[in-house]
Amino acid sequence: xxxxxxxKEKGPSLKKxxxxxxxxxxxxxxxxxxxxxxxxxxxxxxxxxxxxAGVHKRAAAVMKEIGIDISKQESKxxxxxxxxxxxxxxxxxxYAETLCPSTPAGIKRIHWPIKDPVGTMGTEEQIMNEFRxxxxxxxxxxxxxxxxxxxxxxxxxx
Numbered sequence: 602x603x604x605x606x607x608x609k610e611k612g613p614s615l616k617k618x619x620x621x622x623x624x625x626x627x628x629x630x631x632x633x634x635x636x637x638x639x640x641x642x643x644x645x646x647x648x649x650x651x652x653x654a655g656v657h658k659r660a661a662a663v664m665k666e667i668g669i670d671i672s673k674q675e676s677k678x679x680x681x682x683x684x685x686x687x688x689x690x691x692x693x694x695x696y697a698e699t700l701c702p703s704t705p706a707g708i709k710r711i712h713w714p715i716k717d718p719v720g721t722m723g724t725e726e727q728i729m730n731e732f733r734x735x736x737x738x739x740x741x742x743x744x745x746x747x748x749x750x751x752x753x754x755x756x757x758x759x
Contacts, residue, residue, distance in 0.1 A: 615642075615643065615644055615645045616643065616644045616645070616688040616689060616750050617644070617645045617647070617686060617687045617688045617689070618636060618640075618644045618645070618646055618647070618687065618688065618689045618690075618691065618746075619646075619647040619648065619649060619683070619684060619687045619689070619690050619691070620632040620633055620636070620646070620647070620648040620649075620691050620693060621648070621649055621650065621651075621679065621690060621691065621692045621693065621697040621701050622648075622650050622651075622692070622693045622694050622697050623650055623651050623652070623694055623696045623697055623717075624650045624651070624652050624653070624654035624676070625648055625649050625650025625652070625653050625654065625676045625677055625678070626650070626653075626654040626655055626656060626657045626660065626676055626719070627657045627659075627660040627717065627718065627719055627732075627735070628660075628693040628694065628715050628717065628735060628739060629648040629649070629650060629693055629697075630648060630656050630657070630660055630661075630671050630674055630676070631660055631663075631664055631671065631735065631736050631739050632648060632691065632693060632739050632742075632743060633646050633647070633648035633671070633674060634664050634669045634670075634671035634674065635664075635669065635736075635739060635740050635743045636743050636746075636747075637669075638669050639740075639743055639744060639747055640743070640746075640747045640750070643747060643750050643751055644747070644750060647683065647687070648674075648677070649677045649678060649679040649680065649683075649684075650676065650677070650678060650679070650697070651678070651679065651696065651697060651700055651701075652678060653675075653676040653677055653678050654676055655676045656671060656672060656674055656675075656676055657719060659718070659728065659729060659732045660718075660732060660736075662729070662732070663729065663732040663733050663736045664736065666733075667736070667740075679701065684704075685705050685708075687708055688708065688709065689708070689709045689710075689711065689746075690704055690708055690709070690710045690711070691710075691711045691712075691713060691742075691746070692710070692711070692712045692713070693713050693714075693715045693739070694714070694715065694717060695712075695714060698712045711746075713738075713739070713742050715735055715738050715739060715742075716731075716734075716735065717735070718731035718732045718734065718735045
């Protein structure tokens with residue numbers, strides 16, 4: 602009999618990916634949510650920051666606009682033991698790229714210089730548009746990352 606309630610098991614074929622940012626509140630949280638949505642069967646997703654500042658309410662709001670709820674995600678600091686288990690580490694800001702613990706050999710490190718929307722000044726609409734810009738940049742990078750992971754080995758850039 603077909604079991605319709607069988608849960609998906611994470612196998613060894615899933616790539617472990619960690620998204621790192623300064624406070625694990627905005628860019629890395631959006632990346633985690635997008636990667637969970639678009640890379641469900643390909644990647645095991647983590648995010649962390651140099652410090653944990655909570656999930657930013659505007660980041661959660663712009664993600665909700667595209668149907669992804671990150672409001673229940675948790676802001677975390679970098680766990681160096683977990684970091685060593687990753688296949689790919691993606692930094693989303695120059696601060697994290699510079700200050701992140703050294704990446705062990707065999708772990709692919711990628712940097713996406715996404716401008717931080719958190720410090721944006723202006724009207725609420727201008728501020729939200731900056732959060733949308735960051736979300737959309739991250740979304741395109743996530744889609745490219747997933748294309749590279751899912752490509753046949755000969756074509757795989759990761």
